[in-house]
Amino acid sequence: MDDIKIGEILLPGDEETQERQEENVRAKFWPTLKKAIRQIPFSRDLVASFYCATDRETPLRVRGILLAALGYFVLPLDAIPDMFAIIGFTDDIAVLTTAIALISGHIKERHYLAADRMLADASPAQNAA
Template sequence: MDDIKIGEILLPGEESEQERRERRVRSGFWPTFRRAVRQIPFSRDVVAAYFCAVDPKTPTRTRGILLAALAYFVLPLDFIPDMLAGFGFSDDIAVLTAAIAAVSGQIKERHYQKADEAMRDRPNE
């Protein structure tokens, strides 16, 4: 996956697009995360990114970037189908890595605390 494609995926989008993505992310994040957790080496960061994306205190542009990446993550069909063992989440990981790197200063300690709580409350997910 090249930088141009990742850059296109991570466009924050208009407010209506962000709202649509947020609904998709809220409904699909945890089921997708459960399937992918063993393949994502930075799962705590992904969960913190989720909490940052749904936090109304997060700046709009940051929310947009994270919601775009997380929406791509929860989509069942993407560049590499998620069902392919060992490879299915590799494109998702690339997109999530780029998004988290782009907004890393906006993911706050409170998001990591929520991530830790959520991961503790959802063992083996």
């Protein structure tokens, strides 16, 4: 990630860019999360960030930052390919952690409750039953 700065990745872009980014994130977020969920130590924050980014009540700039970070998360190719187990997600974790820290006050309780419901539904214990 030497050539790519996290600040550049997190630029919110204009409204048209955000719309394209949201479409991409909506299409790829859940499959990517399913592959990475055991390797990401803050899945609850990540899923709450998704709900915050797709919430029309979230300010446009905040949505843009989150969509940029989530867009980086769902990219098939990035600075460190995700196929390299835990190491592959370290760059994604750095970008996501920075984005969440920048906008943490905008992730509301309703976003966390939605994340909790989704993660409970996706838990291995539930799926094994």
